[in-house]
Amino acid sequence: MSFFRPSKKPTFFITKNFNHSLSEKSNIVLSPEFYWAKRVNLNVKFKHEVKQMATSIFSDSLPEGNFEYKVFKLSQKEYIIVAYDIEFIKKKLTQLGIDMLHVDKIYTIQSEFLHDEVSLKVDDDFGLTSQDNIIVYLPLRYLEANNDVHRALKDKKLSYDYIYSNQLQKVNINPKQLKLLVYLLLLCILIIAFDFIKLKQDKSFFEKQKEVFIKSNNFPRTKLQIKSMQDELSFVDAIQVDIRESMLYIDKFKLNKTEYFSMIKLENNKILYKLKLDDKKRENLFEKYLSKKDKNHILIEKVK
Amino acid sequence: MIAEIKRYLILILSILVVTSFAYLANEKKQHQKEIENFQEFAKEANKLKVLKAKWSNKKEDKKLLSQIKSRFKPNSYSQKGTTHILDFKSLDKASFHKLGKMLLNSNLRIKTMDFKKHEAKVSLHVEIII
Numbered sequence: 311m312s313f314f315r316p317s318k319k320p321t322f323f324i325t326k327n328f329n330h331s332l333s334e335k336s337n338i339v340l341s342p343e344f345y346w347a348k349r350v351n352l353n354v355k356f357k358h359e360v361k362q363m364a365t366s367i368f369s370d371s372l373p374e375g376n377f378e379y380k381v382f383k384l385s386q387k388e389y390i391i392v393a394y395d396i397e398f399i400k401k402k403l404t405q406l407g408i409d410m411l412h413v414d415k416i417y418t419i420q421s422e423f424l425h426d427e428v429s430l431k432v433d434d435d436f437g438l439t440s441q442d443n444i445i446v447y448l449p450l451r452y453l454e455a456n457n458d459v460h461r462a463l464k465d466k467k468l469s470y471d472y473i474y475s476n477q478l479q480k481v482n483i484n485p486k487q488l489k490l491l492v493y494l495l496l497l498c499i500l501i502i503a504f505d506f507i508k509l510k511q512d513k514s515f516f517e518k519q520k521e522v523f524i525k526s527n528n529f530p531r532t533k534l535q536i537k538s539m540q541d542e543l544s545f546v547d548a549i550q551v552d553i554r555e556s557m558l559y560i561d562k563f564k565l566n567k568t569e570y571f572s573m574i575k576l577e578n579n580k581i582l583y584k585l586k587l588d589d590k591k592r593e594n595l596f597e598k599y600l601s602k603k604d605k606n607h608i609l610i611e612k613v614k
Numbered sequence: 615m616i617a618e619i620k621r622y623l624i625l626i627l628s629i630l631v632v633t634s635f636a637y638l639a640n641e642k643k644q645h646q647k648e649i650e651n652f653q654e655f656a657k658e659a660n661k662l663k664v665l666k667a668k669w670s671n672k673k674e675d676k677k678l679l680s681q682i683k684s685r686f687k688p689n690s691y692s693q694k695g696t697t698h699i700l701d702f703k704s705l706d707k708a709s710f711h712k713l714g715k716m717l718l719n720s721n722l723r724i725k726t727m728d729f730k731k732h733e734a735k736v737s738l739h740v741e742i743i744i
Binding site: 488491492495496498499502503505506509512513516520523527529533536537539540543544546547550553554557558570571572573574575576577 | 620623624627628630631634635638641642645648649651652654655656658659661662663665666668669670714718721723724726727728729730731
């Protein structure tokens with residue numbers, strides 16, 4: 311489905327003598343036999359104003375039917391109005407053996423050669439010519455056709471002025487449903503907009519809370535800085551806790567009355583000691599006691 | 615043509631709904647991620663707060679140092695930058711135990727500690743970082 315580009319589907323020019331069948335999705339261009347056209351000179355600026363007047367312009371000149379109108383602007387005040395009954399056209403096309411499921415868009419030949427001087431051959435008997443910009447379908451003997459309509463359409467880029475679209479039928483737009491759909495979409499947009507405003511408020515509240523937390527505790531702003539400070543203090547914590555544990559561990563060893571530490575020195579994460587013990591056996595016992603201490607950051611060494 | 619315009623209107627509104635919904639969802643996701651990141655940041659920051667209170671509480675440390683100075687009267691006291699140096703030349707056994715306990719139970723950052731026994735008395739050199 312192409313929304314913005316004219317379709318690349320095959321194009322067929324249809325007259326009431328058409329006797330082929332469509333095997334794939336195609337665009338069809340109707341000969342003037344299927345619609346009525348009038349050239350008018352009106353002192354109005356816009357096409358929709360002309361369209362409002364179309365019913366009265368065609369009054370008494372159209373047969374019974376449910377007619378719709380398409381307006382083409384030729385110059386500032388000159389318009390061509392095409393009147394067509396789409397149900398009648400669809401019925402005729404079906405009678406010609408055309409499967410409507412294979413019809414993508416229906417155009418009038420009028421819209422496709424609006425500003426051109428046309429003199430085209432349709433078949434061996436009929437042709438198309440333009441009179442005051444209105445394209446008419448005539449026996450070939452009344453005109454000098456220099457080109458074939460089928461070839462001309464094949465090379466032509468179709469306009470946006472189609473009178474029927476299968477895609478539109480599929481969407482089945484009726485004004486009530488369209489309004490409902492538009493309201494629903496607008497409601498969705500409104501809900502999203504409210505949600506967005508709420509999110510903005512949440513974000514701003516969160517930023518304020520974050521700022522208060524950082525400023526009140528005098529924290530650095532990045533996680534990296536926090537981590538670096540934390541690592542530094544964690545190391546201090548580990549060393550200081552170990553110093554205390556080591557000191558208390560040494561202190562817990564039960565000395566005899568005559569035994570004593572003559573020196574304990576803490577320097578560069580090392581505890582050096584001089585201990586006067588009663589005998590060799592006691593010295594071994596102390597060393598064995600020290601060896602049971604978990605070795606973390608602080609080394610305990612004997613000074614000789 | 616009007617039907618075409620209406621169709622385009624629905625199409626544009628639908629695109630607007632879808633894109634704005636996708637944008638909003640993305641923003642929400644980012645906001646959620648920011649909250650999670652901040653929760654992680656706050657967790658680490660609180661750990662730091664505890665460590666700072668323990669090992670970087672200058673006010674408490676200075677208070678304790680002045681208590682030590684007034685109670686145990688060091689023979690010499692000096693300060694080099696953040697290092698406070700205290701020398702006790704002849705502490706008796708009881709004072710030494712009290713001072714040792716006070717230092718080891720405190721959260722003062724002990725840099726060096728040098729204890730020597732001289733017969734019944736004890737000398738102690740302590741360096742503290744505040």
